[in-house]
Amino acid sequence: MRHILSVTVNNQPAVLARISGLFSRRNFNITSLNVGETESPEYSRMTIVVEGNKDTLEQVKKQLYKLIDVIKITELNQANMIERDMAIIKVNCGKKLRNQVIQVVDVFRGKVVDFSPESISVEITGDENKINAFIEIMKDFGIRDIVRTGIVAMDREINNKVVLNS
Amino acid sequence: MPIYSGARILIESLLRENVEVVFGYPGGKVIPLYDELYDAPIKHILVRHEQGAAHAADGYARSTGKVGVCIATSGPGATNLVTGIATAYMDSIPLVAFTGQAPTNLIGTDSFQEIDIRGITLPITKHNYMVTNVKDLARIIKEAFYIARTGRPGPVLMDLPVDVLKAKADFIYPEKVNLPGYQPTYEGNYMQIKLAAEEINNSKKPIIFAGGGVINSNASQELTELAVKGKIPVVTSLMGIGAFPEDNELSLKMLGMHGTKYANYAISEADLIIGVGVRFDDRVTGKLETFAPNSKIVHIDIDPAEINKNVKVDIPIVGNAKDVLKKLVPLIKTIERKEWLKKIREWKNNYPLTYEINEDNIKPQYFIETLNKYCNEDRIVVTEVGQNQMWAAQFFEYHKPRTFITSGGLGTMGYGLPASMGVQIANPGKTVIMIAGDGSFQMNVQELATISNNKLPIKMIILNNGTLGMVRQWQELFFDERYSATMLENPDFVKLGEAYGIKSMRISKLNEVEVSIKQMLNHNGPVLLEVAIPLEENVFPMVPEGASIKEILEPKNKVIRKEIQGEIA
Numbered sequence: 219m220r221h222i223l224s225v226t227v228n229n230q231p232a233v234l235a236r237i238s239g240l241f242s243r244r245n246f247n248i249t250s251l252n253v254g255e256t257e258s259p260e261y262s263r264m265t266i267v268v269e270g271n272k273d274t275l276e277q278v279k280k281q282l283y284k285l286i287d288v289i290k291i292t293e294l295n296q297a298n299m300i301e302r303d304m305a306i307i308k309v310n311c312g313k314k315l316r317n318q319v320i321q322v323v324d325v326f327r328g329k330v331v332d333f334s335p336e337s338i339s340v341e342i343t344g345d346e347n348k349i350n351a352f353i354e355i356m357k358d359f360g361i362r363d364i365v366r367t368g369i370v371a372m373d374r375e376i377n378n379k380v381v382l383n384s
Numbered sequence: 385m386p387i388y389s390g391a392r393i394l395i396e397s398l399l400r401e402n403v404e405v406v407f408g409y410p411g412g413k414v415i416p417l418y419d420e421l422y423d424a425p426i427k428h429i430l431v432r433h434e435q436g437a438a439h440a441a442d443g444y445a446r447s448t449g450k451v452g453v454c455i456a457t458s459g460p461g462a463t464n465l466v467t468g469i470a471t472a473y474m475d476s477i478p479l480v481a482f483t484g485q486a487p488t489n490l491i492g493t494d495s496f497q498e499i500d501i502r503g504i505t506l507p508i509t510k511h512n513y514m515v516t517n518v519k520d521l522a523r524i525i526k527e528a529f530y531i532a533r534t535g536r537p538g539p540v541l542m543d544l545p546v547d548v549l550k551a552k553a554d555f556i557y558p559e560k561v562n563l564p565g566y567q568p569t570y571e572g573n574y575m576q577i578k579l580a581a582e583e584i585n586n587s588k589k590p591i592i593f594a595g596g597g598v599i600n601s602n603a604s605q606e607l608t609e610l611a612v613k614g615k616i617p618v619v620t621s622l623m624g625i626g627a628f629p630e631d632n633e634l635s636l637k638m639l640g641m642h643g644t645k646y647a648n649y650a651i652s653e654a655d656l657i658i659g660v661g662v663r664f665d666d667r668v669t670g671k672l673e674t675f676a677p678n679s680k681i682v683h684i685d686i687d688p689a690e691i692n693k694n695v696k697v698d699i700p701i702v703g704n705a706k707d708v709l710k711k712l713v714p715l716i717k718t719i720e721r722k723e724w725l726k727k728i729r730e731w732k733n734n735y736p737l738t739y740e741i742n743e744d745n746i747k748p749q750y751f752i753e754t755l756n757k758y759c760n761e762d763r764i765v766v767t768e769v770g771q772n773q774m775w776a777a778q779f780f781e782y783h784k785p786r787t788f789i790t791s792g793g794l795g796t797m798g799y800g801l802p803a804s805m806g807v808q809i810a811n812p813g814k815t816v817i818m819i820a821g822d823g824s825f826q827m828n829v830q831e832l833a834t835i836s837n838n839k840l841p842i843k844m845i846i847l848n849n850g851t852l853g854m855v856r857q858w859q860e861l862f863f864d865e866r867y868s869a870t871m872l873e874n875p876d877f878v879k880l881g882e883a884y885g886i887k888s889m890r891i892s893k894l895n896e897v898e899v900s901i902k903q904m905l906n907h908n909g910p911v912l913l914e915v916a917i918p919l920e921e922n923v924f925p926m927v928p929e930g931a932s933i934k935e936i937l938e939p940k941n942k943v944i945r946k947e948i949q950g951e952i953a
Contacts, residue, residue, distance in 0.1 A: 227565075228565065231514075232502060232503075232506070232514075235503065235506060236506055239506050239507055240507075243507050273692070276692060277689065277692075277693060280688050280689035280691075281689050283688070283689070284687070284689055285511075285565070286510075286511040286531060286563060286565055286566045287565055288565050289564050289565040290565075
């Protein structure tokens, strides 16, 4: 089972090492981990995707809370969160196929970010499934390289009823 | 506002934390700190190896409840602290370790004696710091001591680049700490406490399982009230020894792998376990699936992560054991529990801790029993790790908290000798008895110099069987008597002790036991007493690793032994 945790931490050296060290030494499996500064430079927010059952998740949360640098942990509810993954994909693509590729990119609301005579590089954002689907299609053309960020996610603002479609 | 160097700020801060003694070993990167220590009203104990400093500070902390402090230089000095820090971490002991570090402009260049001690100690400290700006120093020291002693206690390390120790800053020692991510829960939830009280009042066969958390939170009195009022028998973990007086009829002594048979039987049959400040370690529970199968579990612990970690808990109460028990005791009814207590008495009568005595040699159990007889209440026992530790746990009687000092979670050989120094320094008026095996004693034997130099009147006992006894025991029982690398060729311990100017004696006959104990206890300084014990003596009862705690091995039942061996193999 996949769980997504949004963790507010002190923006200080060694915090990432503390968190990732905790996961490895307790034998918890991280699928992805993202860090970036928040609205206040004192804090960073991590989006951590963890695999495991309910008991594992409980331990993960409790052990994380024990770290002095962890300020807050929110488990994001899959139904009520905004989730984004971003990928840059370099695809084999001579002149002939260019239009075809660009059409697919448009359908997925991707963006072409680089051209060469033999390849095309595309940036795409969305939830994991969308990216996976896009990658599947691109495989037909021949993928040279992929880089993915892993998930960043945030709670939706349900309280104020401002729910936007993704 | 005075302007001080980092080193001076450190000393002034230690004074504000009421630190009276530090254990350390100087080196290049901490010379500025030692220079300040030269004039400071803080006692410095010069150990002979940094590991000794960490263990001594740990012993000081365990026997007093105060924060122990140790100092080491950068690089090898810092890495030598690691085992001591890990020992304190596993047993939740408040410790602050200061390490020297290369100057900030050289950090990351693999400069001389530079090591990433913060990185190394990330998994074995409650928290750690590298101070890169002298302006942060006072605040960080305040935080370090606060973190070490509050919540679930633990070790905190501060790495101090030498230029930070030399740099100057205004000295203001903060009044308060500001740590938004660290808010330990002290007060247990009252609804949960009420639920627990109901369960206790309704249970027919309750048992209290007390651990180191009771001692750490100074909750022995409250725990005793709970047991006596509710007529609830008490078992302890190794770390919980002393939390409940062992001469009380409700005491079942220690539980688990080398616990009493009656403790293991009682907890296996209980319908309610009240775990207080325990973590249900595998040495205690044995095979988890068979642990207390018919029992509900109430678990009181300050660390939420302990709840449901090893066993499934029915009523969790997160909080300080003392606070929680204070609220719990008034809700408990006095119930006679005649049948349950009768059964327990029967177990106690039928399966006491025993050993065979003979005229030819000194059985370690006999020695420890006799020692117990001659010691008054004002004594603290410190142990090494191995058979000596288990015999000391089984055959000595402990009636007060902080009178049994031992490395539980990490099982650190080499702990006892240096830890006893910290204990003796913290308790100058008490008799400190250090019980060791010949193997563990040699792991930090260099500290004899520290003991001798400081005239610490520690009574050091080496139970010498010429072998790494506990490993040998496992080899005998579970590895077809293949004694791989467990026989020791030892030095002459008496000569060794004398080389350090310590009164040293050796005994090997039964009739020498009482005389030597009296001599040792009456001597005004440190004494080293080597006791020759039989090589083949094993620690029993014993639950094999991975077996149910009801599958208990005893000396005679080799057949059962083989059966269980087959089952778990």
